[in-house]
Every structure is written in C-alpha cells, then in structure tokens.
Amino acid sequence: MxxxxxxxxxxxxxxxxxxxxxxxxxxxxxxxxxxxxxxxxxxxxxxxxxxxxxxxxxxxxxxxxxxxxxxxxDRAPSREGIERFVHDGRIRDWPRRPADRMALMGWAAERAVAAGEEVDEPTVTARLAAVWRDPATLRRDLVDAGFLTRDAEGRAYRRAE
Structure with a gap:
C-alpha cells in the first residue's frame, strides 16, 4: 500500500x-x-x-x-505494552499515560538493579544510562515511584520488593 x-x-x-x-x-x-x-x-x-x-x-x-x-x-503486528516505547533495548519515547509510565519504570528498575542486589549510585546511573538519555532523572523517578529504595546515606540502592 x-x-x-x-x-x-x-x-x-x-x-x-x-x-x-x-x-x-x-x-x-x-x-x-x-x-x-x-x-x-x-x-x-x-x-x-x-x-x-x-x-x-x-x-x-x-x-x-x-x-x-x-x-x-502481512506486516508485523503492532507493538504492545512497553514495546511501544522501547526500541533496541533503549527507551525512545516517554509514555503519557500513568499506567504506561509505571510499567516502563518497572522495566527500567529491573535493568538497573537485580532482585536482591545492592549497588552504589554510579552503578545504578550507568545502568540507567544504557536505557535512557537522562539517567539521573530516571533514577530519582524510580526512587520517588517506589521501584528503588536508597539507604539512609543515599549511597546504596536496592530494588523494591
């Protein structure tokens, strides 16, 4: 066509x-x-x-x-879920709908910190840089949304359970 x-x-x-x-x-x-x-x-x-x-x-x-x-x-089916926003392992577009944003942040949190793992801020930031152009803002958003937790000194990050 x-x-x-x-x-x-x-x-x-x-x-x-x-x-x-x-x-x-x-x-x-x-x-x-x-x-x-x-x-x-x-x-x-x-x-x-x-x-x-x-x-x-x-x-x-x-x-x-x-x-x-x-x-x-015969073209490939339309992308669904977070696949609409992630291309080649990187977030290309930030969703407008809150439910889509939460799903995308959950995906990013899984890439930043493995379950049960504790990592320092530079490691989290580096991992988030691999998936989004503004890793520091994404890191703060993940903490604010409850996907990641920080220790009292703000040095160690864990994925929320």
Whole structure:
C-alpha cells in the first residue's frame, strides 16, 4: 500500500470503479484478463484511475489486477505494552499515560538493579544510562515511584520488593 493511502481510498470510494476492480480481479484470476479495447470509454477511464493508484496494471492492452494490500496486511503486528516505547533495548519515547509510565519504570528498575542486589549510585546511573538519555532523572523517578529504595546515606540502592 502506498505511503499515503488517500488516493487509493478515493478511487475505491467510487462504486463503479470498485466494481470494475472486482471484475478485473476475477477475470485475471481466471487467466482471462479484461481487454481494454473492448471496454466502453467510461470504463477505460476508470481503469486509468485504478492503474494510477496501483490496483491494476495494463500490459499489452490486458488488465491485470495487482495486490497492494497483502504486504500491508502481512506486516508485523503492532507493538504492545512497553514495546511501544522501547526500541533496541533503549527507551525512545516517554509514555503519557500513568499506567504506561509505571510499567516502563518497572522495566527500567529491573535493568538497573537485580532482585536482591545492592549497588552504589554510579552503578545504578550507568545502568540507567544504557536505557535512557537522562539517567539521573530516571533514577530519582524510580526512587520517588517506589521501584528503588536508597539507604539512609543515599549511597546504596536496592530494588523494591
């Protein structure tokens, strides 16, 4: 499907063009494509419109249906959960919804401090730098949200249980 599907959709919005596309598709599937020269002038104009948007191809006067839909429909499924915000192991976008933010912070906390592990501030910051462009702010946010805890001196971090 083209990057901008509006011209394609505009062509298909016309009942007569849509029916002609269906007829061309069925005829081509039976290896008996429509002959452009045998079509009325109005249908030849409709075939031109279908060809401009890639729905048919006219080869040697014969109309062959093309399929701009399969590639689009076969694409990878949409990302769900935190995958919408994490690409190649790094946070690319910060979510707007609080539930998404909490899920993403939980993911980041797991990468910063393993369960039962105690690490110093530079280690936490370095680990968070591997996943987000502002590791110090993320570290403070993880503490504020309760994902990480700090000792009384603020030197050692643990993941909240």
């Amino acid at each position: 083209p990057a901008d599907p509006r011209p394609l959709l505009a062509v298909l919005a016309d009942d007569a063009r849509r029916l002609l596309f269906a007829e061309a598709t069925v005829a081509a599937s039976r290896l008996a494509p429509l002959d452009v020269e045998r079509l009325p002038a109005v249908d030849r104009r409709r075939i031109d419109a279908l060809e401009r948007v890639g729905l048919v191809e006219v080869v040697d006067g014969l109309v062959w249906a093309r399929d701009p839909f399969t590639a689009t429909l």
